[in-house]
């Protein structure tokens with residue numbers, strides 16, 4: 001679209017690209033820039049399906065439940081609730097593989113269940129010199145060997161788990177054996193997560209007998225499978241998709257390789273490139289950015305591989321410069337200080353955004369790591385049980401907490417109470433409820449009331465929680481046994497921040513999101529050198545920053561250590577990015 005000098009030309013060009021992507025026959029590869037309207041294109045493609053009942057459907061696959069819900073909502077809003085139901089399918093890749101390649105081959109009893117993570121059940125790895133939850137050990141699949149090999153992703157352990165393991169006398173291979181043993185025993189009880197789903201899907205597609213069972217129903221059900229955010233596919237995901245493609249399932253992959261930020265979880269840009277090259281005659285590119293201003297498109301171009309020209313900004317023509325905020329970073333996020341005014345960095349950003357007419361609820365503050373974000377209380381993914389419960393407690397005392405957080409908080413409390421009330425039962429909460437005929441609504445109400453009644457987390461919270469657990473009226477069937485189920489340790493409590501009205505989240509959590517104003521915190525010393533000299537092809541951190549700045553519609557702001565501000569300013573001026581140091 002580089003030939004479209006006028007705004008009208010740019011818009012017409014971007015619209016033509018979108019129309020072409022809506023209509024391209026499968027198999028196809030649609031690489032798209034940030035803000036290209038990928039979700040829009042995929043939904044339009046789906047909405048173009050005839051209204052009469054179809055023998056075959058379309059599957060729309062995404063990586064997050066948020067994206068899934070968004071696509072389903074758009075279909076309903078367009079008056080096409082039929083497109084959300086069979087023979088169509090809208091869901092995550094995990095649930096698609098589970099539904100069509102894995103579950104049909106599992107024994108009917110115990111009823112197979114797909115868990116979001118092992119954190120959903122009480123699954124301790126026991127028998128070694130310390131006990132750690134199974135969910136703390138990420139597993140990966142190597143699809144290049146047959147049968148596909150799995151292993152613990154030791155490099156991806158969180159800090160707490162690494163520290164716990166460093167103190168263990170047992171070797172990594174002993175741990176791995178125990179971890180896989182524990183996992184296998186849960187699979188025998190019918191529980192699986194996305195990892196086992198991939199492993200079993202690969203096996204099913206490679207085994208002639210199994211694939212003879214699962215492929216024909218899949219091929220007859222779907223005329224097309226569209227995969228959104230294809231850059232997030234792991235090597236195992238791609239191996240599965242490749243098999244499906246070879247079996248004749250028409251695939252459309254849509255994605256932005258520059259936004260590939262899951263290498264740590266196995267995403268493999270090279271494998272994606274090799275696979276998509278075989279998909280269609282030529283990629284169908286979307287190069288118009290409907291979200292961001294030209295200044296933001298310029299800024300983003302400095303963070304991506306290949307020195308390509310900035311994307312065309314389709315509908316935003318305001319020239320708010322990039323704001324550069326020299327910052328005194330502190331060890332905790334809530335103490336970061338704006339150097340010029342001495343106020344908190346979020347407060348400073350809030351004022352600046354307001355000067356441009358952007359209200360706080362249209363702003364986002366983001367950083368690579370939770371730890372460096374101003375500390376709204378968030379659920380840490382691998383926290384120990386007492387810290388998770390402290391998080392859950394905070395959620396129930398936060399006015400306007402999002403419903404998804406409340407649901408999770410309730411689940412954390414159910415796990416804690418069930419651990420004490422049903423210490424001998426090995427199944428997940430769903431199975432315990434079924435065994436004791438406990439209605440889920442009653443369980444949730446009880447857990448919520450218990451959580452709400454707890455004192456504010458403090459250093460003696462562990463014993464206070466324990467006292468509260470012991471006296472809370474138990475549900476029918478409860479059989480506590482001594483101190484089993486007592487939550488050990490002290491909670492790690494996030495520092496509450498004064499309500500700024502601004503959303504904060506890590507960049508990985510912001511995928512697909514957008515806001516008028518975005519502040520990216522870059523507290524790590526050396527960030528500017530990395531920006532200037534790093535190669536986004538190999539340096540994932542630069543791609544993560546790319547995702548962050550491309551969330552912004554009108555205003556992008558960067559907080560960097562005071563002594564690095566000058567170099568970032570020169571770097572951006574050298575790349576023709578309008579900038580204002582504030």
Ligand SMILES: Nc1ncnc2c1ncn2[C@@H]1O[C@H](COP(=O)(O)OP(=O)(O)OP(=O)(O)O)[C@@H](O)[C@H]1O
Nearest residue numbers: 033034035036037038039040256290291511512513
């Ligand atoms: N044809 C269009 N007309 C008007 N607005 C559009 C059009 N296409 C997309 N948009 C808007 O542009 C913004 C970006 O779209 P969307 O979120 O679908 O992009 P995306 O390709 O998924 O981006 P990313 O990968 O960066 O998350 C949205 O606000 C969307 O409503």
